[in-house]
Amino acid sequence: MSGPNGMLYGGDEIGALVFDPxxxxxxxxxxxxDTPKADIPAVVGVGPATHVPEPEEKVPDGNVTQTGSKAGSxxxxxIDVTELHVPRPGMEIQTYMKDGQVDxxxxxEKMLDYCYSKVIRSPPEHHPALFTEAVWSSRSGREKLxxxxxxxxxxxxxxxxxxxxxxxxxxxxxxxxxxxxxxxxTSAVPVIDGYALTSAAVRSPVGGDHLAAQxxxxxxxxxxxxxxxxxxxxxxVIRERERARYTLKSxxxxxxxxxxxxxxxxxxxxxxxxxxxxxxxxxxxxTAAAVPGVHYEFPGGYHQDFGPERxxxxxxxxxxxxxxxxxxxxxxxxxxxxxxxxxxxGVVACGGGAALSGWAERLGRELAxxxxxxxxxxxxxxxxxxxxxxxxxxxxxxxxxxGSFQQMWIxxxxxxxxxxxxxxxxxx
Numbered sequence: 001m002s003g004p005n006g007m008l009y010g011g012d013e014i015g016a017l018v019f020d021p022x023x024x025x026x027x028x029x030x031x032x033x034d035t036p037k038a039d040i041p042a043v044v045g046v047g048p049a050t051h052v053p054e055p056e057e058k059v060p061d062g063n064v065t066q067t068g069s070k071a072g073s074x075x076x077x078x079i080d081v082t083e084l085h086v087p088r089p090g091m092e093i094q095t096y097m098k099d100g101q102v103d104x105x106x107x108x109e110k111m112l113d114y115c116y117s118k119v120i121r122s123p124p125e126h127h128p129a130l131f132t133e134a135v136w137s138s139r140s141g142r143e144k145l146x147x148x149x150x151x152x153x154x155x156x157x158x159x160x161x162x163x164x165x166x167x168x169x170x171x172x173x174x175x176x177x178x179x180x181x182x183x184x185x186t187s188a189v190p191v192i193d194g195y196a197l198t199s200a201a202v203r204s205p206v207g208g209d210h211l212a213a214q215x216x217x218x219x220x221x222x223x224x225x226x227x228x229x230x231x232x233x234x235x236x237v238i239r240e241r242e243r244a245r246y247t248l249k250s251x252x253x254x255x256x257x258x259x260x261x262x263x264x265x266x267x268x269x270x271x272x273x274x275x276x277x278x279x280x281x282x283x284x285x286x287t288a289a290a291v292p293g294v295h296y297e298f299p300g301g302y303h304q305d306f307g308p309e310r311x312x313x314x315x316x317x318x319x320x321x322x323x324x325x326x327x328x329x330x331x332x333x334x335x336x337x338x339x340x341x342x343x344x345x346g347v348v349a350c351g352g353g354a355a356l357s358g359w360a361e362r363l364g365r366e367l368a369x370x371x372x373x374x375x376x377x378x379x380x381x382x383x384x385x386x387x388x389x390x391x392x393x394x395x396x397x398x399x400x401x402x403g404s405f406q407q408m409w410i411x412x413x414x415x416x417x418x419x420x421x422x423x424x425x426x427x428x
Contacts, residue, residue: 016128017120018396020163021108023097024183024208024352027393028115031130031400035386036393038080038119043262044107045078047091077107079114085263087230089254093262100134100185100203101141109148116153124149128157128409130400132392135162135189135201142427143420150415157409159400160427162196164189166395167350170387171380175339176346177332179324179363180391181317181353183208186324188331190343195428200334204322208352211276212268214316218309219271226271227300228263235301244302271296272313278358279311280365288312317353318362324349325366332371344375350392355385 016031022042029037078084078091096107116124129149133142142160149155168176168191178189187203189196219226227246235246275296279288285308293305317323332343347367349360360381371377382388399405410422 016130016157016400018130018132018393018400019112019115020132020390020393020396021097021102022182023095023100023185026111026115027390028119029393029397031397033397034394036390038115039390040080040111040115040119041084042097043084043093043095044110045084045088045091045259046094046107047076047078047088049074049076077110079111080118085230087251087255087259089252090256091259092256093258097184099136100182101137102145105144105148109152112148112153124153124155127155128159128400129153129155130159130161130396132163132166132396133160135164135187135196135198136203139424142423146410146415146420146423150412155412157411158415159409160423161396161399162189162191163392163395164196164201165191165194166393166399167391168346168348168395169194169398170350170391170395171346171348171382173346173348173380175342176348176380177328177343178348178350179328179354181207181324181349181351181359183352186317186322186327186351186353188324188327190331190335190339192335192339192342197335200331202327202330202334204327206317206319206322208269208272209265210316211272211314211353212265214313215268215272215276218313219268222309224298224302224304225300226264226267226298228260228267229299230263232299235299238301238303241304242302244298244300246300267299272356275306275310276313276356277310278314278317278356278362280358280361282318283312283315285312314356314359317356317359318366323366324353324363325370328363328367329370340372341375344371345378347377347379348391349379349381350388352389354381354388360388 018029018031020027025042026040027036094107096102096104102108131145146158149158164178164180167178167180168174174194176191178191180187185203185205185207187201189201231248231251233247233249238245275294288308288311293307294310295303295305297303318325320326328347332340335343349363354360360379364379367379368377382391387394408426410426414422
């Protein structure tokens, strides 16, 4: 399919872009590539432009955008880790995502501006854009996104695909039961012949953020202080479990609560990433104690081994009524009886939570005890943690590069002629 200027959408001449917005981060990159070009935190720092730049900061930085607010005073928007992780007085951390979909469109526009100008470094009118969306996305949100891409960014073509469908594609399946362990929630979505069954999709609020909160509570109960990494000037080498000896930095006054909480949450996420592990079956202290511990050093220099508690920490992800196995059974049970065999034979585990060591194996074991014996159960998960985390993006990259997909794009010309109705017809 060629555009008005003779470019091929998704062909060899020009690269289609794939955007995968999530609660933890936004993944963006070119179709046909194996991994996203950038993985940007799904938050924006918003602060007054009164900040005096450091000498090395005086060159205008691509991660900073300026806008005039209604009051006439200027606001600055800070995007991506190199800007977000700098202590700045008055900078509030805000997210544009809520309940699995874009909620703050002004902030999301800033994020897209940054993606096009600093990540892709190419005019948006040159690239068709494929966006992933949650199964429960509202019609108004989908229409708003299409309007934004066509009217503000002048995209030549646009497509919306359900992230569960794309995760199934990434694992080489068109029919699958996709269990997605995300940051804000865990969901189970049946996908049949490339279509997500919205009516049978189920979700629970237990996800990566919940795990980070559990880690915070666990460390507090062990009387281990988590100091934010930005506050440490230097630290001394100490023996294991010895009291930390460190020097604190002098920080600027006026650091906001939201920024400090965001930075601390990053530390708890790192702790979970390094230490947390899912046991093969329900937590048993004696079994967990037999597994060698994992060593972790905190920003202040305190360090120790973590043994059974690292398995106990992840049990919240497999609660009887909110855990992934229960959601998968509920979703499969809501489908027609003749479709269940194919769904149980293709359970796809994806999302940041599925990247935890042992998560997919535990899901398989729990489902084996719950799934109907008449059906053959198979749980698939990409071998690399990054592939599990970016499954929807990888599926989008595959889809946008398939030759037969090229006639499925909504072109800007079609959108001008038929408007929002094209979305319901072409992107069900």
